[in-house]
Amino acid sequence: MHATSLAFEAQSKVALANPALQDAMGNIKTGWQANRTRAAAALPEFEALRDRGRAIKNHTLQHLDLYLEMFEEKVTAQGGHVHYARDAAEARTIVLDLCRTAEARAVTKSKSMVAEEIGINEYLEANGIERIETDLGEYIIQLRKERPSHLVGPAAHLTKDQVSDTFHEHHHTPRIEDPAALVAEARRVLRQKYFEADVGITGANFLVAETGSFVTVTNEGNAELTQGLPRTHVVITSIEKLVPTMDDAFTLLRLLARSATGQEFSSYTTLMTGPRREGDLDGPENLHIVLVDNGRTKMLGTAFQEMLRCIRCGACMNHCPVYLAAGGHAYGWVYVGPMGSVLTPQFAGIENTYTLPNASTFCGKCEEVCPVRIPLPKLMRHWREVQFERNLTPPTARWGLKVWGFFARRPALYRLGTSFAMGMLGLFGRKAGRFKQLPLAGGWTVSRDLPAPAGTTFMAAYKKSGARVR
Amino acid sequence: MSDSRTVLLDRVKRALGRTPEEDARASERVATWARESRAAFVPARGQLTPEDRIGLFIEYARAVQTEVERVSGPDAIPAVVSRYLRRQNLPQKLVMAPEPALDEADWSSQPLLRITRGTADDSDQTGLTLATAGVAETGTLLIASGSERPTLLAYLPETCIVVLATDRIVGSYEQAIQLHLDETGDLPRSLNFITGPSRTGDIAQKLELGAHGPRRLFVVLVDPEGSAPGPADRGP
Numbered sequence: 001m002h003a004t005s006l007a008f009e010a011q012s013k014v015a016l017a018n019p020a021l022q023d024a025m026g027n028i029k030t031g032w033q034a035n036r037t038r039a040a041a042a043l044p045e046f047e048a049l050r051d052r053g054r055a056i057k058n059h060t061l062q063h064l065d066l067y068l069e070m071f072e073e074k075v076t077a078q079g080g081h082v083h084y085a086r087d088a089a090e091a092r093t094i095v096l097d098l099c100r101t102a103e104a105r106a107v108t109k110s111k112s113m114v115a116e117e118i119g120i121n122e123y124l125e126a127n128g129i130e131r132i133e134t135d136l137g138e139y140i141i142q143l144r145k146e147r148p149s150h151l152v153g154p155a156a157h158l159t160k161d162q163v164s165d166t167f168h169e170h171h172h173t174p175r176i177e178d179p180a181a182l183v184a185e186a187r188r189v190l191r192q193k194y195f196e197a198d199v200g201i202t203g204a205n206f207l208v209a210e211t212g213s214f215v216t217v218t219n220e221g222n223a224e225l226t227q228g229l230p231r232t233h234v235v236i237t238s239i240e241k242l243v244p245t246m247d248d249a250f251t252l253l254r255l256l257a258r259s260a261t262g263q264e265f266s267s268y269t270t271l272m273t274g275p276r277r278e279g280d281l282d283g284p285e286n287l288h289i290v291l292v293d294n295g296r297t298k299m300l301g302t303a304f305q306e307m308l309r310c311i312r313c314g315a316c317m318n319h320c321p322v323y324l325a326a327g328g329h330a331y332g333w334v335y336v337g338p339m340g341s342v343l344t345p346q347f348a349g350i351e352n353t354y355t356l357p358n359a360s361t362f363c364g365k366c367e368e369v370c371p372v373r374i375p376l377p378k379l380m381r382h383w384r385e386v387q388f389e390r391n392l393t394p395p396t397a398r399w400g401l402k403v404w405g406f407f408a409r410r411p412a413l414y415r416l417g418t419s420f421a422m423g424m425l426g427l428f429g430r431k432a433g434r435f436k437q438l439p440l441a442g443g444w445t446v447s448r449d450l451p452a453p454a455g456t457t458f459m460a461a462y463k464k465s466g467a468r469v470r
Numbered sequence: 471m472s473d474s475r476t477v478l479l480d481r482v483k484r485a486l487g488r489t490p491e492e493d494a495r496a497s498e499r500v501a502t503w504a505r506e507s508r509a510a511f512v513p514a515r516g517q518l519t520p521e522d523r524i525g526l527f528i529e530y531a532r533a534v535q536t537e538v539e540r541v542s543g544p545d546a547i548p549a550v551v552s553r554y555l556r557r558q559n560l561p562q563k564l565v566m567a568p569e570p571a572l573d574e575a576d577w578s579s580q581p582l583l584r585i586t587r588g589t590a591d592d593s594d595q596t597g598l599t600l601a602t603a604g605v606a607e608t609g610t611l612l613i614a615s616g617s618e619r620p621t622l623l624a625y626l627p628e629t630c631i632v633v634l635a636t637d638r639i640v641g642s643y644e645q646a647i648q649l650h651l652d653e654t655g656d657l658p659r660s661l662n663f664i665t666g667p668s669r670t671g672d673i674a675q676k677l678e679l680g681a682h683g684p685r686r687l688f689v690v691l692v693d694p695e696g697s698a699p700g701p702a703d704r705g706p
Contacts (some may be wrong), residue, residue: 027675045513052511059503065482066500084474136681137672153672160674183670183678190682195592210504211657221668221683224625224660239478244500247507250643254513261671264530265608268683269663277659279617281568281589293478300485 003348005332008355012326020159021327028156032318035262036369043258053255053372056248057240057309060209061300067209067242068291074212078274080287088118091292095120095201095234098288099129102232104198110218110226111135112203113151113312114292115236116334117347120201132193134222136186143170149328149336151314152260157327190222200226200284204237205256205311206249207289213273214241214289215249217256217266224270233275233284238292240308246271252311255371259313295346303382307342309372316366316376322359331356338366338376345383354392357383418457426455509644516607516641523606523639524691530609534666535679537688540636543695544574551631552580554688555596560629564596565589569618571600572633589620590627597623598631601689603646604639608665611689612646615660624664630684632664636693 004011015021040046060067072082085091095118099107107124109115109131121142124131133142137155141148143166148154155163163182168175171189176182202223204214214235216223227233243249249271257263276283299305317323317337328336333353335343341356357380366376387393388401407414429435429452437445444450454461488496518526528538541550555562562580566572568587577585590597602614611632615621624630640646643663651657668683679685 024674031671031675043513043515045511049511049513056507059499062486063496063500065479065486066496068479068482070500084478086474086477090474134682135672136670140672153675155672156675158674160676163673179673179676179678182673183681187680187682191592213657219669219671220681221625222681224621224662225682228622228625239482244503245507246647247509247511247644251511253643263665264534265610265663265665267534267664267666267669269610269665271657271661271663272659273657273661274659277616280615280659281617281620282622283615283659291478293481297478297481297485300482301487 003333003344003352005344005348005353005356008326008330008332008359011330011332012359015327015330016325018327020162021157022325024157024159025324025327028150028318028324032152032261032314036259036315036318037262039258039262039264042264043254046255046258049251049255050371050373053252053311054309056243056251057311057372060242060244060248061240061305061308064239064242064300067244068239070209071207071212071242074210075274075287075289076212078212080212080274080289083288083290085118085290085292085294087294088292091118091236091290091294092120092123094290095236096123096127096129098232098234098290099124099199102199102286104129104232106130106132106193106197107199107201108132108134108194108197108226108230109138110200110202110216110223111138111148111154112201112236113148113334114203114238115201116148118236118292118294120236132190132197134190134194134220134226135218136183136220136222139186139190140166143167147329147334150317151312151336151339153314157329194225194229197226197230199232199234200228200230201234201236202227204235204241204289206252207237207242208244208246208249208271209242210245211273213246213249213271215253215269215271217253217269219261219263219267221268224268227272227284228282231284232286233288235287235289236292237289238294238296240296240310252371256311256313259311259315259369259371299346304342304346304379306374307339307346307379309374310339310343311372312339313371315369315371316374319365319369321361321363321365326359331359338380339374342374342376342379342383345386350383350386350390351392354383354387357381357387415457415459419460422453422457423455425453429453430455509642509648512642512644513607516605518606518641520637520639523641524636526606527604527609527639528691530606531666531689532609534609535669535687536609536666537686538691539688540691540693542693544692545576545579545695547575547633547690547692548577548580548583550690551598552583554631555583555629558629558686560596564598564631565594565623565627566597567599567619567623569600572598590622590625592626594627596629596631597627597684598633599623601632601634601638603649604634604689604691605641605643605646605663606639607642610643610646610663610665612643612650613662613664614650614654614658615662616658621660621662624662625683628680628684629686629688630667631688631690633690633692636691
């Protein structure tokens with residue numbers, strides 16, 4: 001899938017000038033962000049669970065080969081099938097083949113980010129298979145031909161009025177504004193689709209190695225209808241979703257809902273093990289689990305292995321000042337916000353995405369709220385280094401860094417330079433107390449003033465105080 | 471496909487770069503991990519006396535719009551169900567899990583109530599099933615699938631009624647699964663943990679109920695016959 005991440009700056013300018021988007025993003029602060037704070041505070045063990053969640057994922061990744069084999073063995077023993085996909089193209093072929101074997105004309109789909117990542121949506125449609133998204137947010141953006149703008153709420157960038165317009169246009173019904181009526185209308189339209197589908201595609205939040213089970217989490221109940229009604233269930237998921245035991249899955253589930261939406265637990269958490277059993281009155285007869293690599297094994301054993309702990313809760317974006325201003329679409333690919341700034345260069349290539357690790361103020365809030373304690377700023381910094389090494393940094397920035405590097409390696413010269421600059425700034429700024437404009441810093445002063453410095457540097461003041469400099 | 475399997479596992483092994491000696495220790499660590507992760511990180515919140523667990527279950531269930539009514543003995547269930555349907559202006563008609571335990575209630579006491587047994591289809595407005603367990607920690611129901619408990623009953627109809635025995639309310643999700651395993655020895659196809667009716671915030675983050683699954687979730691808590699219900703028995 002083509003990434004438009006290099007246009008981050010232009011795309012975020014459009015986003016900042018879009019009042020509907022700014023309105024919609026404001027909801028995240030009062031909603032998910034505030035709810036997460038409350039939910040985390042309400043569980044005394046929350047911080048301990050975060051440590052445990054981190055340990056579970058680290059242990060799994062260190063033994064991923066063993067857990068993959070264990071998982072496959074269990075799934076096969078229950079009558080399910082495991083498929084391995086090296087990359088996105090292979091994953092698409094596997095899924096299409098499964099749909100063809102099931103003679104599928106229509107498939108229902110419950111939200112899966114891995115499915116977005118491998119570009120299955122366009123691929124199925126190009127091959128004549130009708131695809132219907134069942135998650136309400138995902139359904140809305142399917143109608144609007146947009147990408148998800150958030151991990152948990154794919155339509156988080158839209159206001160109610162925009163949804164009203166979209167339904168009015170596509171359902172050929174009178175325009176309604178009441179959110180309850182909009183939800184009811186989507187329910188009615190999608191209900192028929194569940195029964196018409198030949199294949200149900202879902203993702204998985206966790207795969208449990210010891211039992212060969214997989215877990216889906218929704219608030220709408222759409223995953224259960226998607227996998228429960230058609231004869232064939234295809235799970236598109238990735239290798240890092242594994243956890244060793246069921247108890248480990250529940251530790252992470254306790255973190256997931258609280259971190260994502262601030263709920264104590266999502267409405268529907270379902271742990272599925274194998275296809276329909278003898279005597280069962282419902283459930284799919286065929287179960288296929290597609291395990292996607294698509295670059296994840298390249299992260300294993302490197303600094304980016306820590307990113308494979310991610311459980312896709314979206315807390316990092318809900319708390320990111322850049323994401324909350326620019327929205328998800330500015331990031332130009334499937335994964336957005338801080339986690340996207342680390343993952344997207346891996347999947348779409350740093351040469352196509354180097355703007356993303358730079359789209360951060362490094363305020364550190366993302367790491368602070370990450371349920372599995374991924375050092376997101378550190379990993380973005382790693383990408384910046386790769387960008388510099390591969391000569392992708394713009395010439396002015398390279399030149400600036402070189403100049404700074406020259407002085408930084410010569411402390412005496414550096415101090416001389418800074419004390420001169422501070423002296424000048426202190427002198428010229430004494431009267432107004434601030435600068436409305438500064439040469440070479442127009443971009444910075446366009447939206448704020450620079451308070452005038454005291455006229456001396458910290459080092460000079462420190463020396464003067466008589467304290468010993470070691 | 472088998473080729474991709476080899477390639478993928480190979481990539482993982484190469485990235486992890488373990489020596490043969492380390493491989494043996496890795497298998498050991500995996501075995502130790504499974505033993506030590508058993509219920510090791512269960513929050514204290516749900517670990518209470520049975521009566522307090524029931525109270526906590528009700529509190530958390532109601533916080534997510536689950537309606538709860540507590541009755542004494544299975545014979546009280548049909549009247550409560552019928553009354554609930556009347557209150558919601560729903561037809562006296564439901565599809566019920568073919569679960570023998572539900573036959574302990576005398577359904578003929580409500581002659582107006584029309585009951586079919588089996589799984590739900592699109593025309594069913596109300597489904598009734600039996601919970602395997604209740605989880606006090608978050609007011610969650612566990613329904614284990616099986617020939618007597620079809621899963622769709624809890625997802626297709628707009629109204630879902632679940633019968634839960636108070637002595638099956640445990641502290642945690644882990645304990646709920648253990649209760650099922652102790653009785654059957656086997657994981658079912660589907661373990662459905664349900665915390666409140668279906669909901670969505672996908673339209674401007676405003677909470678709406680009944681997105682795909684039930685709009686209403688009604689739990690009938692049943693105390694064993696003869697035991698007096700505790701102080702948390704007040705209905706909505």
